[in-house]
Each structure stands twice: as C-alpha cells, then as structure tokens.
Amino acid sequence: AAGVIQSPRHLIKEKRETATLKCYPIPRHDTVYWYQQGPGQDPQFLISFYEKMQSDKGSIPDRFSAQQFSDYHSELNMSSLELGDSALYFCASSLDWQGNEQYFGPGTRLTVT
Amino acid sequence: DAKTTQPPSMDCAEGRAANLPCNHSTISGNEYVYWYRQIHSQGPQYIIHGLKNNETNEMASLIITEDRKSSTLILPHATLRDTAVYYCIVRLTDSWGKLQFGAGTQVVVTP
Numbered sequence: 581a582a583g584v585i586q587s588p589r590h591l592i593k594e595k596r597e598t599a600t601l602k603c604y605p606i607p608r609h610d611t612v613y614w615y616q617q618g619p620g621q622d623p624q625f626l627i628s629f630y631e632k633m634q635s636d637k638g639s640i641p642d643r644f645s646a647q648q649f650s651d652y653h654s655e656l657n658m659s660s661l662e663l664g665d666s667a668l669y670f671c672a673s674s675l676d677w678q679g680n681e682q683y684f685g686p687g688t689r690l691t692v693t
Numbered sequence: 694d695a696k697t698t699q700p701p702s703m704d705c706a707e708g709r710a711a712n713l714p715c716n717h718s719t720i721s722g723n724e725y726v727y728w729y730r731q732i733h734s735q736g737p738q739y740i741i742h743g744l745k746n747n748e749t750n751e752m753a754s755l756i757i758t759e760d761r762k763s764s765t766l767i768l769p770h771a772t773l774r775d776t777a778v779y780y781c782i783v784r785l786t787d788s789w790g791k792l793q794f795g796a797g798t799q800v801v802v803t804p
Contacts, residue, residue, distance in 0.1 A: 622794040622796065622797065636789035678786070678787070678789070679791070680727075681739045682739060685736050686735065686736055
C-alpha cells in the first residue's frame with residue numbers, strides 16, 4: 581500500500597540558511613499535518629491543511645511557513661534556520677478532516693550546524 | 694483537550710499480553726481516546742481509537758472504563774517488534790485532527 585512520502589530524508593544546513601521539506605500524502609488523502617520532534621522529545625504539532633487551506637496551527641515559529649498544493653502535496657519552508665531547529669520533521673496525512681487515523685511518513689532529519 | 698497520564702515505562706515478555714494503562718480523568722463527553730506508537734525514530738503509527746465502547750482491530754484492543762476516566766490498550770501477543778513508545782491521546786471529536794503527544798510509555802518486549 582502507498583505510504584506518505586517525505587523528501588529529503590536527511591538535510592544538513594547552516595545557521596541562517598533556508599530549507600524546504602516536502603510531503604506527498606497517501607492518494608485520496610486531502611488533509612496533511614506537520615510535526616516536529618526534537619532530540620529526546622515527543623512530536624509537537626506545527627500546522628495542518630485541509631483541501632489546500634490551513635486548518636489548524638500549533639507552535640510553529642514565524643520563520644516557518646507551509647502550504648498545500650493543488651495535488652495535495654505540502655511543503656514546509658523554514659528560513660533563518662537556528663541550531664534549535666535541528667529535529668525530525670514528520671508529515672502525516674488522513675482521509676478525513678478530523679484526522680481520526682493519521683498516517684505518518686518516515687520523517688526528514690534536519691541538522692542545522 | 695484533556696490531559697493523559699501514562700507510566701513512563703513497562704516491560705513485557707514476548708508472547709504475553711501487554712496491558713498499557715492510561716489515565717484521563719478530565720476527559721469530556723465528546724473526546725475520543727487515541728493510541729499511537731513510535732518505534733525508535735520512525736514516524737508514529739496509528740493503533741486504535743474509541744469514544745466509550747471497547748474497540749478491537751488487528752493490532753490491539755482498547756478497553757475504556759464506564760466512567761471514561763481511564764483506558765487500557767491491550768496488545769494480545771507482544772512481539773519484539775512491538776517495542777516502542779506508546780502514546781495515549783485524548784482529542785475532541787469535532788476538531789481539526791492535531792495530535793498533542795504527551796509523555797508516553799516506553800514498552801520493551803523481551804525474549
């Protein structure tokens with residue numbers, strides 16, 4: 581069965597650089613979620629989209645922005661990267677807007693040096 | 694969303710049932726109980742969810758007490774691959790779906 585695809589899987593950036601993470605949801609899933617998991621921490625919700633509109637927002641820094649495109653894939657744009665942004669970034673998708681069953685991708689490991 | 698309390702860790706012998714408790718004493722009537730797990734550094738995996746009735750699927754069973762203040766996730770025959778952090782999450786039924794992960798239970802299945 582198709583799963584959530586995230587790219588790249590690993591990314592190394594320097595401070596103050598920008599990064600773009602991509603997420604391709606499971607076919608027919610129109611809702612996408614982004615989560616951030618710092619080292620030794622639990623995943624934290626960042627932002628979500630339903631039918632290409634932002635549906636909910638969590639503790640996402642102003643330096644980050646995201647959008648969902650017409651093909652339902654989503655991109656998380658991160659600017660002015662800081663050392664503290666080093667984390668695993670997970671994307672999840674669900675078939676319904678309530679997100680009763682969220683399917684997570686393998687994550688993108690971002691390292692900021 | 695109501696807060697949940699889980700034991701930080703528990704061990705389970707391979708082949709035995711693993712019973713994972715979760716306390717959610719402030720749960721409201723329109724909040725579901727969800728269980729996810731995360732195998733080391735992999736994306737979290739949905740297990741099961743329920744409102745007030747017990748639920749069962751191919752992975753696990755969810756037992757919710759009548760007063761809904763606590764629940765138990767049961768893995769009927771634990772395998773080594775069930776070693777993971779298990780998260781109990783309470784969420785409103787009519788919400789946009791964000792999951793608020795708290796401190797879960799690290800389950801270690803031993804041979």
